[in-house]
Amino acid sequence: MRIAALFLVLFCTFSACREKDSIAPNVEIFEPQEGTVFFVFDTVFVSITAVDETDLISVSARLVNESFIPIAVSSNVSINISTNAGGAELIIDDKLTETGDYYVLITASDGTNEQREFRKIKIIGLPKERRAVYFSSTNGDGTDAITRVDSLFQNSTLWIQADQDIRKICVNSLNDRLTFIGYLSTG
Numbered sequence: 001m002r003i004a005a006l007f008l009v010l011f012c013t014f015s016a017c018r019e020k021d022s023i024a025p026n027v028e029i030f031e032p033q034e035g036t037v038f039f040v041f042d043t044v045f046v047s048i049t050a051v052d053e054t055d056l057i058s059v060s061a062r063l064v065n066e067s068f069i070p071i072a073v074s075s076n077v078s079i080n081i082s083t084n085a086g087g088a089e090l091i092i093d094d095k096l097t098e099t100g101d102y103y104v105l106i107t108a109s110d111g112t113n114e115q116r117e118f119r120k121i122k123i124i125g126l127p128k129e130r131r132a133v134y135f136s137s138t139n140g141d142g143t144d145a146i147t148r149v150d151s152l153f154q155n156s157t158l159w160i161q162a163d164q165d166i167r168k169i170c171v172n173s174l175n176d177r178l179t180f181i182g183y184l185s186t187g
Helices: 002-016
Strands: 026-031 037-039 043-051 058-064 085-091 100-109 114-124 132-138 144-150 156-161 166-172 177-182
Touching: 026 100, 026 114, 043 058, 043 100, 058 085, 132 166, 144 166
Parallel strands: 037 114
Antiparallel strands: 026 043, 043 085, 058 100, 100 114, 132 144, 144 156, 166 177
C-alpha cells in the first residue's frame, strides 16, 4: 500500500512538470530589402515569417536608429497561422528625422524566449532651410515681443508685440508652435 501511494505521489509530481521552452522563435524578414532608401513621410512595408515550436505570443515591428532607440511607434504584426507570414506598415512621420542609417526591428516572443531580427535601411530626412529665427523677449515695460531675425542674422524686425490682452508669448521652434497666454477677464 505504501509503495502504491509513493508511486502515485511521484507520478503526480513528475507528470505535472512541464518541459522548459528553451528554443526562441525563428524570424525571417523578406521586406524591406537590405539598404532600401526611404524618405520622411514614406511608409515602410514589412513582410516577415515567424515560427515557434510552441506558440507565438507577440510579434512587433518598429523603426530604430543606429543606437537602437525607437523613432516611430511600434506596430503589432498579425501572423497567419497556416502560412506563418505576417506584415506591418511603419510610417516615418517625424519631420525631424535626420538622414542616416536606421533599422527595421522585428521582435517575436513565445512568452519565455524572445528573438530579434534587424534589417538595415536608409532614411533621407527633409532638407533643412532656415528662413528666419524668432526670439521671444520681455521689454523694459514688462510686455513681451517676438523679434524676427533673417537667415543671415543681419536684419531684425519686430514681428509681434503683446498688447493689453496678452500676458506672455513663447516660441517653440521644435514643434512650430507660438503660444500666447492672455489675461482672464469677466464681465
